[in-house]
Amino acid sequence: ALLMMGVVPAASAAVKDAAKDNPFVAVQKTHFTRNGNPYYIAGANFWYGAYLGANDRPRLLKELDTLKGLGINNLRVLAVSEQTDMKSAVRPATTSAPGQYDERLLAGMDVLLAEMGRRDMTAVIYLNNFWQWSGGMTQYLNWFAGTPALDPNVTKDYDTYMRETARFYTNDKAQAEYRNVIRTFIGRTNTVTGKPYAGDPVIMSWQLANEPRPGNAGVSPQEKAIYVKWIADTAAYIRGLDGNHLVSTGSEGLAGSAQDAALFEQAHASRDVDYLTYHLWPKNWGWIDSKRVDATWSGALEKSSHYLNVHIDYAKKLGKPIVLEEFGMDRDGASFDVKASTTVRDRFYKVVFDVVVGRAERGDPVAGFNFWAWGGTGRAANADYWWKEGNDLMGDPPQEEQGLYSVFDTDRSTLALIRQYADRLHALERKRGQK
Numbered sequence: 001a002l003l004m005m006g007v008v009p010a011a012s013a014a015v016k017d018a019a020k021d022n023p024f025v026a027v028q029k030t031h032f033t034r035n036g037n038p039y040y041i042a043g044a045n046f047w048y049g050a051y052l053g054a055n056d057r058p059r060l061l062k063e064l065d066t067l068k069g070l071g072i073n074n075l076r077v078l079a080v081s082e083q084t085d086m087k088s089a090v091r092p093a094t095t096s097a098p099g100q101y102d103e104r105l106l107a108g109m110d111v112l113l114a115e116m117g118r119r120d121m122t123a124v125i126y127l128n129n130f131w132q133w134s135g136g137m138t139q140y141l142n143w144f145a146g147t148p149a150l151d152p153n154v155t156k157d158y159d160t161y162m163r164e165t166a167r168f169y170t171n172d173k174a175q176a177e178y179r180n181v182i183r184t185f186i187g188r189t190n191t192v193t194g195k196p197y198a199g200d201p202v203i204m205s206w207q208l209a210n211e212p213r214p215g216n217a218g219v220s221p222q223e224k225a226i227y228v229k230w231i232a233d234t235a236a237y238i239r240g241l242d243g244n245h246l247v248s249t250g251s252e253g254l255a256g257s258a259q260d261a262a263l264f265e266q267a268h269a270s271r272d273v274d275y276l277t278y279h280l281w282p283k284n285w286g287w288i289d290s291k292r293v294d295a296t297w298s299g300a301l302e303k304s305s306h307y308l309n310v311h312i313d314y315a316k317k318l319g320k321p322i323v324l325e326e327f328g329m330d331r332d333g334a335s336f337d338v339k340a341s342t343t344v345r346d347r348f349y350k351v352v353f354d355v356v357v358g359r360a361e362r363g364d365p366v367a368g369f370n371f372w373a374w375g376g377t378g379r380a381a382n383a384d385y386w387w388k389e390g391n392d393l394m395g396d397p398p399q400e401e402q403g404l405y406s407v408f409d410t411d412r413s414t415l416a417l418i419r420q421y422a423d424r425l426h427a428l429e430r431k432r433g434q435k
């Protein structure tokens with residue numbers, strides 16, 4: 001079918017590197033390898049890791065040790081943020097203006113990577129953001145197209161936001177600055193370890209952006225083609241800078257592809273996109289009502305199970321691994337309070353883990369998970385649970401209530417589930433490694 005669509009799933013360029021002595025995560029058919037052995041991702045989202053590296057090293061070490069203790073071996077982190085007027089964006093930002101990068105915040109990533117290396121962890125680093133909470137593509141357009149950076153949390157108009165943000169892909173000046181950032185970041189030498197980023201096996205994958213979308217639900221065939229081309233061109237550009245590391249898109253799957261399976265497959269068929277990614281958000285997508293769980297759970301379960309499985313089938317068709325690199329559920333009763341129970345979240349995490357780990361154990365191309373997101377010792381500072389500059393950073397970026405999806409160090413039942421399934425993936429790694 002893919003061939004008829006003119007989509008020829010080329011083997012990943014990194015597949016050659018699955019040799020015994022290759023310390024970098026590589027792709028061998030539909031699985032990851034590292035040092036020539038099978039490698040699975042038991043991961044967390046930790047978008048603010050470099051911020052802690054720059055501003056709160058003692059907390060960073062504590063969070064990394066707790067995560068290591070849970071069996072977490074991979075962290076998905078934000079590379080850089082862009083200074084913006086949008087209210088619900090993190091401050092301070094790495095990039096204050098085009099070409100002006102804050103060396104102190106960049107050095108935060110050096111500390112994060114050095115400390116992750118000490119704990120045998122690998123990093124997925126996203127180089128941009130489709131959403132407003134780190135400035136992202138919208139801020140690039142404010143710089144280069146002069147369009148106002150409108151925070152969808154303020155306008156409440158996500159449709160317009162998504163349609164306008166996708167203009168990033170065809171704005172040549174924005175693309176030039178984006179490539180400046182890519183080149184600067186990938187070309188960096190770690191000031192802690194002395195290692196060039198492009199030669200550091202702690203990094204697993206360069207990711208084009210967090211949740212890049214082709215536009216809104218009404219996206220045209222032309223805009224879809226622009227999106228596919230942007231992915232292929234940017235992935236090729238990154239490959240040209242760095243032949244050691246994997247490249248990924250940061251896609252949510254169908255939800256981030258206008259529900260168009262052909263688009264999702266075309267976007268991931270590029271030879272320079274080494275594996276597929278997808279995200280699962282029942283609450284964000286209106287599949288569950290946290291205040292009416294009894295009435296909405298079975299529908300959410302059915303849709304989630306289908307979403308979890310169908311994307312693994314797309315990966316099978318493309319012959320590439322896939323990682324479920326985001327999933328989450330709020331606390332009981334839609335509470336943001338760290339003291340609120342997490343019965344529904346735990347039930348949802350178990351559903352996700354049973355599919356992802358179960359299908360990995362059956363040899364399917366799912367390479368692991370990253371839950372969204374690690375809150376650790378972070379705590380909300382304000383009665384309204386909104387973030388203000390100087391407050392603790394946690395799993396929920398500033399555009400969401402602080403406590404919405406974060407998994408905190410005191411969420412014992414959730415931590416036990418994460419530990420249990422991380423252990424199962426590591427056991428699978430050892431078992432496959434012995435063949």
Ligand SMILES: O=C1NC[C@H](CO)[C@@H](O)[C@@H]1O
Binds near residue numbers: 279281284328396397
């Ligand atoms: O990448 C993302 N996906 C979903 C998260 C929770 O809503 C959100 O915070 C983030 O922008």
